[in-house]
Amino acid sequence: MRRILTWLGTAGAALVVLGLGVTPMGCYLSRAAYEEARILARRQPIQTLVVRDRTDPALRAKLQLVLAARQFAIDSLHLDAGESFTAFSPLDRDTLVLVLSAAYRDRLEPKSWWFPVVGRFPYKGFFDFAEARRTAEALQGEGFDVTMGPSAAFSTLGWFNDPLVSTTVKADSVTLVNTVLHELLHTTFFAKGQVSFNESFATFVGGRGAEQFFRARGDSALLRRAQRDWQDDRLLGAFWERTAREIDGVFAALPDRAIAERIAARDTVYARARRRLVDSVAPQLTGYPAGWAERVPLNNAVLLARRVYAERLDRFDSVYAASGGHLRDAIARVIRTHRDSVRTAAK
Known part of the structure; x- marks a missing residue:
């Protein structure tokens, strides 16, 4: 299963880590800020890598695909890409981050974690894998159900120009395009405090967007794969x-x-x-x-x-059908409807 993390700590880290000092949250944010800085420091322009002779041919093909998916997101879906996915950061490990989720065993309620600036989320990402395992074991000892798995990509919601990382580029072509579109939807629109809506909306855009991308390229084999996914x-x-x-x-x-x-x-x-x-x-x-x-x-x-990541995907597909199969219009309609509902609720 694809797991894509909306990175929580990094956005607030630079703003609050000094104030939090050596508290557990301060340590967590310090690590997140450090890892984000390492990723940003390793950035190399994708366009430069594509034309460089010594770039591995397989990597070059993946980078070209990412640039094409990014341009498709801008031109065909009207997503706000900013400078995201214009750079590539090679990592020195196979796993980018571990994502931990927990829930009460006797009720369908997640444990949540609070983060500065962005609020509460029902999962927590760890660059420190030993700390992730210790946290999981502690939660299990407290009687929680726990699940943990790797995420190959994350979004900082536009706080930084998210580069493509080597853990993401290892994915197959359909998953790679899906991931780029998923992340760029987050950059374009993110409803604060509504994690399931945000992630499920991005799942829809990534899935249907990959279909339209490969259809536009005339690649029938990868189109069928995207449709099956x-x-x-x-x-x-x-x-x-x-x-x-x-x-x-x-x-x-x-x-x-x-x-x-x-x-x-x-x-x-x-x-x-x-x-x-x-x-x-x-x-x-x-x-x-x-x-x-x-x-x-x-x-x-x-x-x-x-x-x-999969809450009521049928409701997004119903908007897609009502939009005549035009994903750009469906995206705009979902965003408009959500904003209208928020304004109505605030009155």
Whole structure:
């Protein structure tokens, strides 16, 4: 599964880290600021790398694809790219950042973390992998469901000109284009405090945008792959949505104080969901390895973390259909509708 982190600490780090001193948040932001500075210091202009003779041919092809996807985002989708993805930063590790999510076992509620400037988020990214594992173990010891996995890319929401990093460029062509468009949607529009909306909207733009990109290039093979990927996203989005409704249903039927009974009831739901995933959903998936459905953990943390990126993808597709399959118009309509709803709620 693609995991793309909207990086939380970096934006506020330069503003508040000195004030926070040696507090845990101050240490966390210091590390984030340090790692961001290292990434920015290694930037090399992509255009320069493309024309340089000693650039590896495989890397050159990926860089050219990124530039093409970026230009497509600007010209065809009217996304605000700024200077993002005009530079490349090679990293000295295979994993960019580990993303940790946690949830209460007896209710479908995520643990959240507060960050300066940007507020609360239901996940936390770690450049310090040992600290990520220690935090995960501590949360498990406190009784939380926990899930953790790598992210190959992140967005600073326009605070910095996000470069392409070597962990991102390793992806296949469809995933790479999807990632570029996903991130540039974040740069263009980000609703503060609405993580699931933001990430699911970006999932939609990345998925449908990759389809349109390869269709415009006349690449039928990669177009079919992009279409299959989007179908996978929608199928799994519907699976997570149905499972969440069923979990909510058993929790609603039991009193809050009946913790053991609530956990046992939700485990029964997860057992049924596993069979549905293995028997009905997995046979329809094309981009997941054999045995994935049997291995993927099912708990509240996994469920909520997956839904962040796939909540009601059908509603975005309905706007896409109403826009005649014109993604640029669908994006504009979603943004306009969201802004109108915020203004109405504020009155």
